Amino acid sequence: MPSIVVKVVLGSLLVSSVIQAQRSEGLRALEAQLNKKSEQQEDKNSEVTKPAAAPNEGDPRLTVDTKGDTEAISELDAPVHRSADQADIYTRPDARTMTLSIPALRGQILDRHGNPLAQNKVVWYPSLQYQQFANADKEFVVAWARERITKANEVFEINWEVKDEELWQHYRQRRWLPLSFTHVVEAERKELLEPKLIDGLILHPIYQRYYPQNDAAAHLIGYVGSKGKLEKGPINYGDPIFEYTEGRAGFEKLYDEELTGVPGLLKLQYDSSGAEVLREQKRAPRQGGSVVTTLDLEWQKRAESVLNEHAHRGALVIIDVRTGELVAMASLPSYDLNTFVPFISTDDYKTLRENEDSPLFARAYQAEYPPASTFKAVVALSALQNRVIDRYTEINTPAFIQLGRHQMWNWSKKPEGYMNVVKGLYRSNNPFFIQVGIATRPENIVKTAAQLGYGKKSGLPLVGERPGRLPDDAYMMKKEGRRMTDGDTANMSIGQGMLLATPLQVAQGMAGIANGGRLPKLQLVRQVQDANGRIIKYNREEPRQLLNMLPEDVVTVQEGLMRVVNDPAGTGKRAYLSYTTVSGKTGTAQWGPKEKEQNLGWFTGFFPIENPKYAFAMVYEGRPGEKVSGGSKAAPMVKSFFEPIKEDVMFRINPPVKAMIVEEDETEVLPDQDDLGLPGRAMVIEEAMELPDTPPAPRAVLVEEDLVVPEDSPRAVPVEEEVDVPDLRELPPSMRQLEEPTEQSDNNLTPSRTIIIEEGIAPRAQAVVDEDELLVVPVRPALAVPVQE
Numbered sequence: 001m002p003s004i005v006v007k008v009v010l011g012s013l014l015v016s017s018v019i020q021a022q023r024s025e026g027l028r029a030l031e032a033q034l035n036k037k038s039e040q041q042e043d044k045n046s047e048v049t050k051p052a053a054a055p056n057e058g059d060p061r062l063t064v065d066t067k068g069d070t071e072a073i074s075e076l077d078a079p080v081h082r083s084a085d086q087a088d089i090y091t092r093p094d095a096r097t098m099t100l101s102i103p104a105l106r107g108q109i110l111d112r113h114g115n116p117l118a119q120n121k122v123v124w125y126p127s128l129q130y131q132q133f134a135n136a137d138k139e140f141v142v143a144w145a146r147e148r149i150t151k152a153n154e155v156f157e158i159n160w161e162v163k164d165e166e167l168w169q170h171y172r173q174r175r176w177l178p179l180s181f182t183h184v185v186e187a188e189r190k191e192l193l194e195p196k197l198i199d200g201l202i203l204h205p206i207y208q209r210y211y212p213q214n215d216a217a218a219h220l221i222g223y224v225g226s227k228g229k230l231e232k233g234p235i236n237y238g239d240p241i242f243e244y245t246e247g248r249a250g251f252e253k254l255y256d257e258e259l260t261g262v263p264g265l266l267k268l269q270y271d272s273s274g275a276e277v278l279r280e281q282k283r284a285p286r287q288g289g290s291v292v293t294t295l296d297l298e299w300q301k302r303a304e305s306v307l308n309e310h311a312h313r314g315a316l317v318i319i320d321v322r323t324g325e326l327v328a329m330a331s332l333p334s335y336d337l338n339t340f341v342p343f344i345s346t347d348d349y350k351t352l353r354e355n356e357d358s359p360l361f362a363r364a365y366q367a368e369y370p371p372a373s374t375f376k377a378v379v380a381l382s383a384l385q386n387r388v389i390d391r392y393t394e395i396n397t398p399a400f401i402q403l404g405r406h407q408m409w410n411w412s413k414k415p416e417g418y419m420n421v422v423k424g425l426y427r428s429n430n431p432f433f434i435q436v437g438i439a440t441r442p443e444n445i446v447k448t449a450a451q452l453g454y455g456k457k458s459g460l461p462l463v464g465e466r467p468g469r470l471p472d473d474a475y476m477m478k479k480e481g482r483r484m485t486d487g488d489t490a491n492m493s494i495g496q497g498m499l500l501a502t503p504l505q506v507a508q509g510m511a512g513i514a515n516g517g518r519l520p521k522l523q524l525v526r527q528v529q530d531a532n533g534r535i536i537k538y539n540r541e542e543p544r545q546l547l548n549m550l551p552e553d554v555v556t557v558q559e560g561l562m563r564v565v566n567d568p569a570g571t572g573k574r575a576y577l578s579y580t581t582v583s584g585k586t587g588t589a590q591w592g593p594k595e596k597e598q599n600l601g602w603f604t605g606f607f608p609i610e611n612p613k614y615a616f617a618m619v620y621e622g623r624p625g626e627k628v629s630g631g632s633k634a635a636p637m638v639k640s641f642f643e644p645i646k647e648d649v650m651f652r653i654n655p656p657v658k659a660m661i662v663e664e665d666e667t668e669v670l671p672d673q674d675d676l677g678l679p680g681r682a683m684v685i686e687e688a689m690e691l692p693d694t695p696p697a698p699r700a701v702l703v704e705e706d707l708v709v710p711e712d713s714p715r716a717v718p719v720e721e722e723v724d725v726p727d728l729r730e731l732p733p734s735m736r737q738l739e740e741p742t743e744q745s746d747n748n749l750t751p752s753r754t755i756i757i758e759e760g761i762a763p764r765a766q767a768v769v770d771e772d773e774l775l776v777v778p779v780r781p782a783l784a785v786p787v788q789e
Contacts, residue, residue, distance in 0.1 A: 094132060094272040096176055099282065101238045104261025105207060105531075107288030109221055109251050111297040112325075112526060117221050118252065118337075121210045124185040124203035126152045126160070127178035130171050131200060132274025138168045145171075148201040155196045158183050166232070173234045176270055177241070178204045182342055206242040211337035217300050219331050219362035220293075220524075222250020222463065223340040241266065248340070251291055251525075254461045258528045258537070261288035287531035294325035294523050303330035306641045313621040315363040316637065317507040321612045323541055324511075324520030326460070329504065331363040365458070365465045368500040369619060372587030372630065373428045374604045375449075375495030377513060377557055380421050380433075382448035383440045384553035391556045394418040397431040403487055408434055425560025426570040428586065430494050437493025442484045445492060446470045451547045452509035453519060454501055460524045468505050471498035495587060507617035510604045513557055514583075514612035517549030561585055562609050571631045572603060575638035579646050580608040580653065582638065586630030596624040603634035607642075613653045 109118035128148055133141065145167040149160050160181045170179045185193065190203055197203070209224045227244040240263070247256035264285030269278035303316045307330055318328045335352060344352075352360055361367065383389050397416045400409040410416065410430045424432035437445060449455060455470030469475070471492065473483045479498075491497030501509075512519040527538035561583035564572040571586045584605020591600040601620035606612045618637045622628035642649055 094270075094274065096235075096268075096270045097278075098176070098235050098239075098268050099237050100177075100235075100266045100268065101240045102264035102266055102281075102285045103207060103240055103242060103244050104263050104285035105287040106209060106224070106245065106261065107259040107531070108290040109255075109259075110290055110292050111295045111300070112293065113297070114292075115297040116212050117217060117293070117295075117297070119210045119212060120207050122187075122205050123208045124190050124205050125180040126156050126158070126183055126185070127180040127202050127204035128167075128170075129178050129200055129202045129204075130175035132175070132272075133171075136171070138164075141171045142167050144200070148198060151198055152181065152201055155193055156183055156185070169232065174232070176268070176274075177235070177239075178202060180204050180242075184208065184342060204242070209245060209341050211341070213297065213301070214336045214338060215334040216297070216304060217295060217330070218250075218334045218337050219360075219364070220250055220295070220329060220462075221337060222252035222254075223248055223337050224252050225340065226343065238265070249463055251293070251461065253463060255291050255525075255528070258291065259288045261531070262286040289528045289530050289536060291528050292526045294320075294327065294526055295329075296327045299328040300330060302641060302645070303328040304332065304334065306637050307332040310633070310637050310640060311620045312623060313357055313363070314634075315367065315503040315619050316616070316641075317364050317503050318614055318616045319507050319511045319520070319522065321511045321514045321520060321606060321615050323523065325523045325526075327614070329364045331361070331367075333357050333359040335359040362462075362464065363503065363619070363621075365460075365462050365502050365504040367619075368466050368468055368502060369591060369600055369602075370496050370499060370589040371501040371506055372495040372589035372600065372602050374506055374510075374585045374587040374602045374617075374630075375499065375501075376425060376428065376433050376493070377561060377585050378449050378452060378454070378509060379437050379440065379445055379493050380425055380560065381513065381517075381549065381553060381557050382445045383436045384421065384556060385448060385549055386440055386444045388440045389421055389436060391422070391552070392420060394420050395424075395432055395435055397424075397429050399431075401431045401434045401490070403490060406487075408490060421556060422560040422563060425557070425585070426563035426567050428564075428571050433493045434490045438486050438489050440493075442489045442492060443472060445489075446472050449509070451519065452512045454505050454509060458504055458508060458522050460504075460522050462524070465504075466502055468502055469498060469500040496589060503617045503619050506602070506604050506619075507615055510584075510606055510617065511615035512547065513554060513561070514606035514615050516551055517547045517554045519547055558583055558609060561605065565605070565635075572605070572635045574631060575603055575605060575635040577607065577639065577642055579650060581610070582607045583609050584635075584638070586635060588629045588631075591621075598622055598624050599626065599628035601628045601630040601633035603630050603638060605638065608653060611653075 105120050106118075108116055108120075110116055128145055130141075130145075133144075142164045145162070149162060152158065153160050158181065160183075162179075167179075185203055194203060211218075211221065211223075224245040225248045227246045230243060231239055244263075247253035247259065252259065262285065265282040267278065267280045267282050268276060271277050299318065303318065307314050307316055311332055314332050316328065316330045317326070319325070320327055333355075339348065339352075384391075389395070396418050397410065399413055399415045400407040408430065411428070416427060416429055419427065419429065419432060421432075421436075423429075424436075446455070449470055455468055457465050457467050471484065471488065475498070476482055476484050476488065488497055492499050508519070508522060523539050523541075525539060527535050530536050562581060564570040564586065565575050565582045565584055566573075572584050575582050575584055582605055584603055587600075587602030587604075589600045589602075590598070592598040599622045601622065602618070604615075604617040606615040616638070618634045620628065620630075620633040620637075622633070
């Protein structure tokens, strides 16, 4: 608990300055603009100016009367400084008292370090600001407004079209408030364009949402939209001075209540001449809370950059294994969030929706793919957990497995002899896992997969997250009218058939394996802070869910995954990192409509193996007809992402140990120094010096590596295909298996024993042959048909 509190406090201090700066800047900017409008109105009331001649020259309502040396304009009644409180609808119908609402600054969305993902800024809209006309009729008001709209279209290069009736009704009922056109003018353009405006044409300030990172984490952040158009009838109490906004997607939608502030209240009074006589802020707007995410902006941008470099479409997810926090979650392609601000046109939105690459689609958690051979790690763990095999069980792996009339081939189309589960993983051998999966039974595989997070939503604040699919008897009865067959189980055992998963689920499952069979509770938002940086909500680091898996079973699977990358015969060698030990699994699958011949490449893993810190999943969507494999397309993304940031990664894996603060007692002064009257020195104690009443120094706790191993301890059975490679790095101690097999394994498969499969009828599937492995995807739930390379 103390560490949680410290982390929460540090996080609060880290981002509170960012929140305060944004709040102060936004409020100061808008208040300055509102005050400026008030001062301009006062200047108009204190000066006598000539109106523009066109377009109503000669109109008696604009006649100039000369009295002595003073010219008075009859267009504007001379200001009479009487209180608007004296007005009533019979004696002074043009006087007004109104109370308007000031929309509050929306709270920020920040990354874990306080870097802004969503902010606010002040922009300006071209607007009509009516004056108080004497005895004005509709024709005159419309002509006056048209002149200024024409000027606005010329200055701002816009196409502002307003109906005559709308111009007239706004004058009659809301002339004290500006009539705006939604066209954003930034501060730089404002300085250039404002001098070109004429009287009655102004730039009206508003708050606008701003996404400084453009398309970074767009699917997660989301965007806002207008909560409703401004009223057009009579002014009511609390009408806003500009439109309110609301979250429409992502965090903006899910945390809309927390991000939305409390609006302020502004009281205004106008006399019958239209002059403002009172401007009083009854209540200051209060900014909304800020959402602090677990994302690391630098890593998020890097993830998107790596995807852009290596893929046309795909996804990348990185999870902190120790805390369950999502550090990066990217989908390719993405889109610029600022496209939706202040609104997106119908044509632009249609273009995004109809884009064949689906940029609005969050592939990281909305796309359901066959997990392919990445799922073999789950099958291996389930088989070990259910005592179908153990670490030493060897199974014969022919070139294909005969099921009924159908043959399911290995990706190499060659027999690979007897192998245990470790070699089965790093060789990604299809016949091995088909046999083991059928012997394990589908209900047991589904149970283990569900424990690792497959087949259900993650519980994260995500819009549109998909649950994936774990087929079982109930599902097959509902969809196919039958139970699971051996063919269905064979397909599922190599990550194909009806089985589907999102990249987020695959990464979470790998995090559970990395954690020793303990599933971390995923986190995407750390805390919500108010405008003053005080924490009003935060997510506790919850204990990791124990999955009731024996440590030796998990370690066996970890060893196989380690060899996928680090063994010369492994399929994921291109994910190798120079400074840490990566463990992982490749996967390749036929995906999409059969006629497109479109394949999918996976790589999922974790590192370091000694004390895992990060788990990840990368997926590569191939183009139609493109040759794709997980080892050639997805695995290189690991090196591309992590190798160039070696120092950063190593620092995160092994942060420096913080010094312990110890309260010291008074320094003991040596007697000889005291007699001489010299400053005392601390007593220096040599390491070998014995101190009275000092407890003995604690001894190191005996760990597994320190144990003396009896010579007669059972060891792994050697396999002919395994060749000692001198330059292969030594396995970490945690991977050494020196314990005797459990008694439970005596009745199961023994070394060199082959699983016999009963022949049965199973549906047909297509096979994909590539340089790494063969994976099967059914047209209907089916078995593989051999395909020649």
